[in-house]
Amino acid sequence: MRKVEPLFQELRDGMLPHVAGPEPVEIISRIRTRTVRRRLAAGGLAAAAAAVVVSLVAFQGGPEREDRPPVLTPPTVTSSAPPQGRPLELKDLLYGEKAAKGDPRRWYVNTEKDGGWWLSIQLCGGYEPGEGDPFSRRIPGTEQRFDINYDGRLKLDDKVALTSRGEQVIVFADEAAARRTMGDIVGSARECGRTEAVLGRPGIGDESLSVVGTFPDEPEPQRNNGIVVRQGRVIVVYGNQRNGGRPLATLSDHEHDARKMVDKLKSLGY
Numbered sequence: 001m002r003k004v005e006p007l008f009q010e011l012r013d014g015m016l017p018h019v020a021g022p023e024p025v026e027i028i029s030r031i032r033t034r035t036v037r038r039r040l041a042a043g044g045l046a047a048a049a050a051a052v053v054v055s056l057v058a059f060q061g062g063p064e065r066e067d068r069p070p071v072l073t074p075p076t077v078t079s080s081a082p083p084q085g086r087p088l089e090l091k092d093l094l095y096g097e098k099a100a101k102g103d104p105r106r107w108y109v110n111t112e113k114d115g116g117w118w119l120s121i122q123l124c125g126g127y128e129p130g131e132g133d134p135f136s137r138r139i140p141g142t143e144q145r146f147d148i149n150y151d152g153r154l155k156l157d158d159k160v161a162l163t164s165r166g167e168q169v170i171v172f173a174d175e176a177a178a179r180r181t182m183g184d185i186v187g188s189a190r191e192c193g194r195t196e197a198v199l200g201r202p203g204i205g206d207e208s209l210s211v212v213g214t215f216p217d218e219p220e221p222q223r224n225n226g227i228v229v230r231q232g233r234v235i236v237v238y239g240n241q242r243n244g245g246r247p248l249a250t251l252s253d254h255e256h257d258a259r260k261m262v263d264k265l266k267s268l269g270y
Contacts (some may be wrong), residue, residue: 001205002006009241016126018204019270036218045070045133048261049064051094052222054240055174059204072193077263085091085170085265085268085269085270086269087098087144087266088144088146088169088171090109090111090266092169092264093096093146093148093167093169093261094167094257094260094261094264095150095167096146096148097150099148099150101137102150105151106150106152106156107131107148107149107150107151107152107238108138108147108148108149108150108151109146109147109148110145110146110147110148111144111145111146112145113138113143113145114137114138114142114145115137115138115145116136116146116147116168117136117147117149117166117168118133118135118136119133119135119136119185119228119239120149120164120165120166120167120168120226120237120238120239120240120241121166121189121199121209121211121224121226121227121238121239122187122189122192122211122213122215122222122229122241123135123185123188123191123225124188124189124192124193124196124197133186135181135184135219137182139170139172139181140177140180140181141172141173141176141177141180141181142170142171142172142173142177143173144169144170144171145167145168145169145170145171146167146169146170146269147166147168148166148167148168149161149164149165149166150164150244150248151164151167152164152245152246152248153245154245154246158245160219160241160243160244161220161242161243161244161245161246162241162242162244163240163241163242163243163245163246163247163248164240164241164242165239165240165248165249166237166238166239166240166241166250167177167236167237167238167257168235168236168237168238169234169235169236169237169261169268170234170235170236171233171234172233172234172235173233175231175232175233178230178232178233178234178235179207179230181235182207182228182230182235185209185228185235186207186209189209189211192211192213192215196213196214196215197211197212197215197224198211198212198213198237199211200212200269201229202258203256204227204229204255204259204262205229205230205231205236205258205262206230206231206232207229207230208227208228208229208230208258209227209228209229209249210225210226210227210254210255211224211225211226211227212224212225212240212251214224214228215266217243219243219244220244221243222242222243223241223242223243223244223247224239224240224241225239225240225249225251226238226240226241226254227238227239227251227254227255227258229258229261231262231265231266231270232265232270233270234265234270236261236262236265238253238258239254239255240254240256240262
C-alpha cells in the first residue's frame with residue numbers, strides 16, 4: 001500500500017500547480033501567534049478591570065483608607081438639675097382626706113404658705129418668751145405649706161385635758177432652704193434641758209430628729225412626742241402634744257407615718 005503523504009503530494013502537485021501558499025509549518029506558527037495575541041489581549045482587559053475596581057474602592061473609602069470622613073453623632077443632652085416634684089395637694093398628706101371630711105370643730109387645716117399651726121414637736125429656743133413658735137409664721141424659702149391638727153379632747157369645752165395630734169408638710173423652693181430650716185429646728189430642740197427632753201436620730205429621710213419630753217406648764221405639765229424629717233426640699237412633722245389629756249399616738253406611730261410620707265414624697269419626685 002502506498003503511503004498517504006506521497007499521494008497527497010502528487011494530488012497537490014497535479015491539481016494546483018499554479019497555486020502558491022504557505023507551508024504547513026508556517027500555518028501552524030501563525031495559529032499559535034494569534035492564540036498568544038488573544039491571551040495577551042484578554043489579560044490586558046482583566047488587568048484594566050481590576051484597576052478600575054481598585055480605584056472605585058479607594059474612592060469610596062475602602063478598608064485600607066486611613067482618611068475616612070468622621071462619623072457625626074448628635075451630642076447627648078443631659079441636665080444637671082434635679083427632678084422637681086409636682087405641687088402637692090392636701091389629699092397627698094396622710095391625713096388630708098380625713099381632715100377634709102372631718103368635723104371642722106376638731107380638724108384644723110391650713111394650706112397657706114405664710115404660716116399656720118405651731119410645729120407638733122416641742123422646741124425650746126430660737127425665740128423670746130411670749131413671742132411664740134417662729135415656725136408657725138412664714139419661713140423664708142417656703143413654696144407650699146400644709147398644717148393639719150386634730151383636737152382629741154373627749155369634750156371640746158375641756159380646758160384642762162388638752163390633747164392634739166398633728167401632721168405638717170412644708171415644701172421649700174430649694175433644698176438649701178430646707179436644710180437651713182432643719183438646722184434651725186434641731187438647734188432649737190437642743191436647747192431643751194436633758195431633764196425635759198430626749199432627742200433621737202431615727203434615720204428617716206435625709207435628716208431626722210425625734211423629741212420626747214415633759215415640760216412645766218399650768219395647770220398640767222405639757223407632754224410631747226414627735227418627729228421632724230427632711231426629705232430633699234420638704235420637711236414633714238408628726239407629733240402629739242397634750243396637757244393632762246389622753247395620748248393619741250406614740251413615737252413609734254409618728255416614725256411609721258414619717259417613713260410612709262417619705263416614701264410617698266420620693267414617688268412624687270421629691
